[in-house]
Amino acid sequence: MGMDKQMKVLRKLAVSLCVSAVVATSAQAQEFTSPEILIIGDSQISFGSGPAFLEFFSDIKSHCHPNARQKQNLKHLGEMRVGVIGVRSSSIDSWTARSGRAKDTICKVDPKWNVNAGTYGFVNQTGNKYVQIGKGKEYQFCAPGSSPLEEMLRDGYYDPKLILMSFLGNSAKRWANSPEAAIKDVKRLKSQLPRNMPCIFMTTAPAYKKEIVDLRLRAQQNLMAAFKKTGLQCTFVPGATPETVAANQGNKHYFRLNKNGMVKDPYHPNEAAAKNFFALEMNRICDAIFEQLEPTNKQS
Secondary structure (H helix, E strand, O other): OOHHHHHHHHHHHHHHHHHHHHHHHHHHHHHOOOOOEEEEEOHHHHHHHHHHHHHHHHOHHHHHOOOHHHHHHHHHHOOOOEEEEEEOOOOHHHHHOOOHHHHHHHHOOOOOOOOOEEEEEOOOOOOOOEEOOOOOHHHOOOOOOOOHHHHHOOOOOOOOOEEEEEOOHHHHHHHHHOHHHHHHHHHHHHHHOOOOOOEEEEOOOOOOOHHHHHHHHHHHHHHHHHHHHHOOOOEEEOOOOHHHHHHHOOOHHHEOEOOOOOEOOOOOEOHHHHHHHHHHHHHHHHHHHHHHHOHHHOOO
């Protein structure tokens, strides 16, 4: 084959590959429909609170008893497709990091289990809650040079009408020991969230041991202060309150036990604890939802 013919063949092949790539990308985009309510958090979702988040936000009207004006605002959420995603030892810095170990928490394949997240609701129609972020059209959050949050919220992909983030434990020491670190993390979150996106940030449920709870209370206080200082649009809902601490701390029935009846995991409340947590936090969560959906709260 002559050189000219070879070049023509190569050009045709290149054009064909480009067209195929465009068609494939377009088809993938068409296949994905964004949930209207999106919850992202850490391993508490995988180990206990995932079903409680899904149940609560799938039926906001029954739990929150909206008045006439609030019912109108809820229409903004449309059909209320709810997606819940909890990724192992993740926190704000994991979701907003564009490279490095923090981003690896979200994007690196778990070497032991090959999964690193638990997902529920609209983003997981399978019988298995465990997934690996980066695999499957619902979890394409990993690309060079951008953060998982930026990839999730890129044009044509996830476009929630309300996002709730639930974190605390994995950055507890960092935030408890450094108000400046809390401010840094919240500033980076603010820079990556669409400005007009309704947003709630709720810290996770209290742990079993007092020393863990005390550390997280200090972290929560510094994080609340960081939200106020940065002016982030999210409504802050403290998950550690006198009521929730009293319910969880020292209550072994709200945590997984070993064969001897001793608490084997003091960090992750179980599903029974999650249901009680939502009952105790219901008014705060409902107030946050309606505050975020008020048209007057949208920034220009």
